[in-house]
Amino acid sequence: MGRWEPDTRGRLERAAIELYLEQGFDQTTVAQIAKHAGLTTRTFFRHFLDKRDVLFVGMDELKERVANTIAAAPAAWPMVKATASGLTIAAAALQMRRDEAQARRSLIRATPELRERELIMFASVAETVATVLSDRGAAERAARVTAQAMLAAFQVAFEYWGEHPDRELPQLVDEVLDELAESVGSDD
């Protein structure tokens, strides 16, 4: 697709992340990013919704994979088991890019604007998961609360992973989900 130098989008993405890590998100202007990539400000905004968008590319695809995994789970599985299988896929994907994922997480934690965007992303995944669970036959409100709560558990595991980078994220997700079951379980 590149008419001049190829891979416009990729160049912008790499330039942005490099500058964000170097001098911080707030201190980096879109003009700097564009110049660093040999392009113009206007072109940056043709490829990304806003300055934050750069750090969340690929999340839509991951969301799709989670949704497909849950949808493909055996119909006999209860909601939690099907959902857990989807979350494990996501955790494994992040684990494979550990250093990159941790670096992005650090950036996001250091910048409220980015944290907002991250929360929107998680909420979007939760909504999608809830829809998939509904389609599997679950009651809508129960599907929503299950999806939201399990995504919350995923976030806690993700956060814990940031504090213990040598642990394995999929394992942490399992542990936190167990803790959730124990604490809010109806046997309490």
Added chain:
Amino acid sequence: MGRWEPDTRGRLERAAIELYLEQGFDQTTVAQIAKHAGLTTRTFFRHFLDKRDVLFVGMDELKERVANTIAAAPAAWPMVKATASGLTIAAAALQMRRDEAQARRSLIRATPELRERELIMFASVAETVATVLSDRGAAERAARVTAQAMLAAFQVAFEYWGEHPDRELPQLVDEVLDELAESVGSDD
């Protein structure tokens, strides 16, 4: 405190909400709000962090009330029961200002920027609750996931309340928490 016309902050708040409802959040400029209140743009930003802040004043106080309620719950109560008591307080407070709360919710749902801010607010409450639960002696990670998951349930109830304005929010919170216990309970 008012040197010229009194209640600067209140006038700005009312002007902002009026204009947001009249012509939408995005279509309203800070200059319009300030002019409508007989003040200047600069003064608006002296009283509010940003354009969105106006719609979330009072939430800090509500957060404090929730935290205090949980902290004051009998030490023998399990995490979920103590947390539920705090959430019920919040639900009752919102129920008392039903029309106002619903109007704000509609505005927030119509504007992604505001949704982001709402999620930050919920996350902040969840963090605070997790800290309180930790202080009560719960294991930290279990406290975090319990707080996050129960706040997620609260959000689902709040959302459902928007779709069924005649239901009582505290009752809905109870119902959704029951659904959560049933679905993620360790007896599954």
Added chain:
DNA sequence: ATGGTGATGACATCAGATGTCATCGGCACC
């Protein structure tokens, strides 16, 4: 009355975001 204090106005500036139009390269089609 008088000087201090804190809130406000007036002005300037910067960055994010968006619209508009010209331009340039590649591609299909003739």
Added chain:
DNA sequence: GGTGCCGATGACATCTGATGTCATCACCAT
């Protein structure tokens, strides 16, 4: 191999949110 269309980019303009700076004014204590 020319010709013209289409999509991506550059150049320019503009709007608005946000922030810094400084003067000014009312109120208050003394």
